[in-house]
Amino acid sequence: MKVFKFGGASVKDSAGVRNLAEIIKTQGQDVLLVVSAMGKTTNALEDLVLAYAHGQAETMRAVLGTITDFHYQISADLLGDSSSVHETFAHLELLLSQVPGASFDEVYDQIVSLGEVLSTQIIAAYLQKNNIPTQWLDARQLVCTDITFREGRVNWAETSLRINQKVTGRGVKITQGFVGQASGNRTTTLGRDGSDYSAAIFAYCLNAESVTIWKDVPGVLNADPRWFDETILLEKLTYQDAIELAYYGATVIHPKTIKPLQNKGIPLYVRSFLQPNAPGTVIGNFEQHLSTPSFIFKINQVLISLRPNDFSFIAEDNLSRIFGRFAQAGVKINLMQNTAISFSVVVDNNPDRVPALLAQLKQDFRVSYNDGLELITIRYYDQGTIDRVLVNKKLLLEQKSRYTVQLVVKDLG
Numbered sequence: 564m565k566v567f568k569f570g571g572a573s574v575k576d577s578a579g580v581r582n583l584a585e586i587i588k589t590q591g592q593d594v595l596l597v598v599s600a601m602g603k604t605t606n607a608l609e610d611l612v613l614a615y616a617h618g619q620a621e622t623m624r625a626v627l628g629t630i631t632d633f634h635y636q637i638s639a640d641l642l643g644d645s646s647s648v649h650e651t652f653a654h655l656e657l658l659l660s661q662v663p664g665a666s667f668d669e670v671y672d673q674i675v676s677l678g679e680v681l682s683t684q685i686i687a688a689y690l691q692k693n694n695i696p697t698q699w700l701d702a703r704q705l706v707c708t709d710i711t712f713r714e715g716r717v718n719w720a721e722t723s724l725r726i727n728q729k730v731t732g733r734g735v736k737i738t739q740g741f742v743g744q745a746s747g748n749r750t751t752t753l754g755r756d757g758s759d760y761s762a763a764i765f766a767y768c769l770n771a772e773s774v775t776i777w778k779d780v781p782g783v784l785n786a787d788p789r790w791f792d793e794t795i796l797l798e799k800l801t802y803q804d805a806i807e808l809a810y811y812g813a814t815v816i817h818p819k820t821i822k823p824l825q826n827k828g829i830p831l832y833v834r835s836f837l838q839p840n841a842p843g844t845v846i847g848n849f850e851q852h853l854s855t856p857s858f859i860f861k862i863n864q865v866l867i868s869l870r871p872n873d874f875s876f877i878a879e880d881n882l883s884r885i886f887g888r889f890a891q892a893g894v895k896i897n898l899m900q901n902t903a904i905s906f907s908v909v910v911d912n913n914p915d916r917v918p919a920l921l922a923q924l925k926q927d928f929r930v931s932y933n934d935g936l937e938l939i940t941i942r943y944y945d946q947g948t949i950d951r952v953l954v955n956k957k958l959l960l961e962q963k964s965r966y967t968v969q970l971v972v973k974d975l976g
């Protein structure tokens with residue numbers, strides 16, 4: 564069996580779903596489809612949860628209206644009516660009519676996971692209508708996680724057992740990316756952009772022949788084409804290079820995706836849903852690492868510097884307290900560096916998390932920070948590539964290892 568993952572961009576409208584069906588007709592007889600919410604539905608559902616949690620009835624109605632109209636229109640266009648999603652919208656409305664009875668993160672997962680349920684219901688019905696017999700599978704009954712809402716950690720043994728019991732026989736199957744379930748039938752999600760990871764979970768448990776993630780780019784490029792003009796397609800990548808690129812922030816693949824596939828030697832193809840016959844990128848067990856420098860660009864970074872109040876050194880006890888605070892606040896560190904009396908970290912400037920973290924850190928440290936920064940990572944760098952990216956930038960911090968350099972910069976333009 565092959566696993567195909569289709570992200571939100573590939574099914575952002577009815578033309579996208581028609582294109583998916585064409586790809587299945589030509590390339591996927593024995594395939595499990597792992598599909599994300601359509602277009603930007605997850606963002607809209609996040610707005611809906613916020614309005615619901617804050618009791619903003621008017622905003623809630625407006626956002627729900629937009630989400631409903633969007634799906635009804637695609638369903639009507641593809642299937643002639645919106646019956647494929649009636650039940651899920653009725654369930655959503657029922658949820659929203661009740662007073663929130665659980666933590667924000669649990670409510671978030673109950674509601675936001677429905678984006679993937681809606682997309683797969685429409686797509687399954689469309690494939691059926693086009694004489695492609697398709698079995699719809701509920702990922703909530705297959706992917707078992709712990710109770711960490713919004714970042715569920717997979718229970719591999721139980722997940723494998725269930726997947727192998729329920730995903731059997733040949734033919735086309737479709738399930739939701741991003742979604743899981745903790746004990747007590749409590750829906751969880753795997754973290755934003757987690758559908759690539761879902762595809763890897765299914766492939767690992769099923770010993771799949773391969774995974775293909777269908778994207779709006781020709782494959783993995785040596786830089787994000789949104790930021791760089793002259794990108795190069797990387798035709799072959801080792802698992803290790805792919806892990807490193809994803810870890811440092813190449814958003815084309817979710818970082819958790821690669822390891823399960825590497826463990827079983829399952830190849831990962833990244834291909835374009837716009838040019839489905841082009842070969843794209845293959846990630847696998849190759850000898851040769853990358854020969855082209857790759858660039859990863861993160862904007863809206865904040866550099867936080869901490870100094871102990873009592874002039875003690877930055878040592879194990881301080882560091883464990885600092886890491887504890889970051890973990891508690893759910894803030895991921897993109898880069899860190901320390902001297903004897905200061906510790907500097909660079910993180911995404913998430914307005915929901917960073918101010919609370921800074922307030923916590925101020926209890927124990929003198930805190931200074933510098934925002935509006937960019938973090939540029941170059942894998943397989945040389946001085947020429949560094950000089951090129953530093954044009955019109957002020958360099959605030961630099962960290963080099965054998966293959967990777969990270970530069971924290973302020974744009975002077």
Ligand SMILES: Nc1ncnc2c1ncn2[C@@H]1O[C@H](COP(=O)(O)OP(=O)(O)O)[C@@H](O)[C@H]1O
Nearest residue numbers: 570571572780782783784786787789813814815
């Ligand atoms: N190294 C890279 N190679 C290709 N695309 C990249 C790279 N880094 C970032 N991207 C971005 O990833 C996007 C595709 O990922 P994403 O939008 O998350 O797709 P999906 O919704 O299908 O999961 C591309 O449009 C591109 O802008």
Ligand SMILES: N[C@@H](CC(=O)OP(=O)(O)O)C(=O)O
Nearest residue numbers: 570571599605755756757758
């Ligand atoms: N829909 C989820 C999961 C996901 O991975 O989506 P996409 O494949 O469109 O990035 C999200 O937006 O976070």
